[in-house]
Amino acid sequence: MESNRQWIRQKPVDDVATALKRLQQGTEIQVENGKPPLVLVQDIPFGHKFALRDLPARAQVHKYGQVIGRATQAIRAGEHVHVHNLESLRGRGDLQRGETGVQDSSLLQG
Amino acid sequence: MLIDGYLREDGRIGVRNHVLVLPVSYEMNQIAEKIVAGAQGAVTFRNQHGINQAGDDLDQTLRVYEGFATHPNVYGVVILAWGHEPFDLARLVSRARAAGKQAELVSLTQVGGISHAVARGTELANEWLVTRDSVQRVQVPLANILLGTECGGSDACSGISGNPALGVVSDLLVTEGGTSILSETTELIGAEHLLAARAATPEIGEQVIHIVHRLEENAMKMGVDIRGAQPSPGNMDGGITTIEEKSLGCIYKGGTTPIQEVIEYAERPSKHGLVIMDTPGHDIEQITGMVAGGAQVVIFTTGRGTPTGSPIAPCIKVATNSATYLNMEDNLDFNSGPIVDGLQTVEENGNALFETMIAVLNGELTKSELLGHREFGIYRIGKSL
Numbered sequence: 076m077e078s079n080r081q082w083i084r085q086k087p088v089d090d091v092a093t094a095l096k097r098l099q100q101g102t103e104i105q106v107e108n109g110k111p112p113l114v115l116v117q118d119i120p121f122g123h124k125f126a127l128r129d130l131p132a133r134a135q136v137h138k139y140g141q142v143i144g145r146a147t148q149a150i151r152a153g154e155h156v157h158v159h160n161l162e163s164l165r166g167r168g169d170l171q172r173g174e175t176g177v178q179d180s181s182l183l184q185g
Numbered sequence: 186m187l188i189d190g191y192l193r194e195d196g197r198i199g200v201r202n203h204v205l206v207l208p209v210s211y212e213m214n215q216i217a218e219k220i221v222a223g224a225q226g227a228v229t230f231r232n233q234h235g236i237n238q239a240g241d242d243l244d245q246t247l248r249v250y251e252g253f254a255t256h257p258n259v260y261g262v263v264i265l266a267w268g269h270e271p272f273d274l275a276r277l278v279s280r281a282r283a284a285g286k287q288a289e290l291v292s293l294t295q296v297g298g299i300s301h302a303v304a305r306g307t308e309l310a311n312e313w314l315v316t317r318d319s320v321q322r323v324q325v326p327l328a329n330i331l332l333g334t335e336c337g338g339s340d341a342c343s344g345i346s347g348n349p350a351l352g353v354v355s356d357l358l359v360t361e362g363g364t365s366i367l368s369e370t371t372e373l374i375g376a377e378h379l380l381a382a383r384a385a386t387p388e389i390g391e392q393v394i395h396i397v398h399r400l401e402e403n404a405m406k407m408g409v410d411i412r413g414a415q416p417s418p419g420n421m422d423g424g425i426t427t428i429e430e431k432s433l434g435c436i437y438k439g440g441t442t443p444i445q446e447v448i449e450y451a452e453r454p455s456k457h458g459l460v461i462m463d464t465p466g467h468d469i470e471q472i473t474g475m476v477a478g479g480a481q482v483v484i485f486t487t488g489r490g491t492p493t494g495s496p497i498a499p500c501i502k503v504a505t506n507s508a509t510y511l512n513m514e515d516n517l518d519f520n521s522g523p524i525v526d527g528l529q530t531v532e533e534n535g536n537a538l539f540e541t542m543i544a545v546l547n548g549e550l551t552k553s554e555l556l557g558h559r560e561f562g563i564y565r566i567g568k569s570l
Binding site: 156 | 401
């Protein structure tokens with residue numbers, strides 16, 4: 076488990092990292108030594124995720140080294156990843172009815 | 186390792202010595218509260234069910250009552266009934282007595298009305314509150330302990346700090362020969378393949394997959410989007426986005442040992458080690474099921490600071506982040522936030538949580554006990570008839 080106080084990436088294959096404090100837009104995230112840092116393009120609330128790399132729409136998204144859902148739109152590196160751009164693939168009775176689930180923003184807001 | 190517990194006649198070990206007033210149907214809730222008001226130190230709970238149930242649903246309710254009436258943390262039980270419940274109350278009393286409990290049935294219709302039921306129940310409870318002190322704690326192996334693990338009001342830190350620390354406790358307990366229950370089937374969706382791979386036999390692995398898929402199919406048949414319930418709005422505010430993400434954080438609670446058994450709601454494990462109980466994600470129904478299954482202690486990780494406890498089992502509340510811990514310290518027993526703060530490793534924090542559990546097993550009261558949190562809820566299968 077790779078860790079510092081600002082953020083955590085659980086497994087090296089993960090597409091997202093979790094903010095361990097509120098991170099401001101413009102914060103530089105040194106994902107890998109010797110490579111240019113990632114720059115956050117939005118504020119990231121405490122406990123929320125940001126993308127570590129560019130993810131195309133419908134890409135499977137990994138955390139804990141496992142699939143946690145699918146991108147509902149293209150997500151840029153450094154962007155906030157949450158219910159507005161990542162959807163669950165499991166237990167989705169609404170998808171069973173032929174809906175994508177993506178447009179239903181009222182549900183996504185919780 | 187040894188702890189100080191109450192050795193019961195059936196060979197089980199209690200860590201509390203409760204006099205319980207058990208209302209078997211909701212009609213008896215207020216009468217139960219009046220009895221406890223007149224018998225300081227006795228415990229009770231509010232029951233929403235007990236009648237208008239049938240089949241598997243009724244069996245499950247009875248399994249919960251029997252689990253509570255025979256529980257090792259209970260010294261004596263007043264079984265408080267209206268008298269028209271659809272089950273064999275005499276058998277419930279005899280099962281409690283067979284487990285070595287002081288047990289009597291107080292039936293409203295038999296004792297002649299409410300005031301008589303209050304008087305009789307209060308008399309019994311007060312008598313047992315005195316005689317229970319003749320039972321002393323003795324040194325017993327930690328291997329007798331059944332731990333219920335729970336996460337509720339989860340946030341993104343649950344999978345980083347609280348649940349991995351609880352996983353360390355699960356592993357330490359299992360190493361000592363004890364048993365840890367991982368439950369919340371809804372919160373295994375998306376992580377079941379990892380658990381199945383850890384099953385002690387291929388058959389147990391198939392059972393793990395089966396209970397998760399059965400529950401997921403039920404959600405699908407309802408045609409609902411599971412989001413909103415799992416993860417909940419509070420989970421989402423805390424940073425959890427999908428059920429898969431929540432589940433992958435949840436399963437850390439069970440540590441790393443092989444899964445020895447898959448059991449039904451409120452069923453007693455027959456094996457030692459890590460077992461999975463098929464329960465809903467609903468915190469109170471889930472804790473009730475594990476305690477009915479014999480769990481003498483519950484460790485409950487929470488990112489959002491849930492106040493829940495149990496009527497008869499101490500419930501150790503663990504904050505997953507320091508802000509929640511400081512904000513709700515009156516309700517929380519332990520802080521796993523130092524992991525997030527970079528001040529402790531998961532191993533260090535988990536070892537400290539294990540020591541906290543040992544102190545609670547030996548008699549130290551939890552915050553939920555001090556605050557009188559005694560929530561109870563039975564997981565219903567069917568609809569009320």
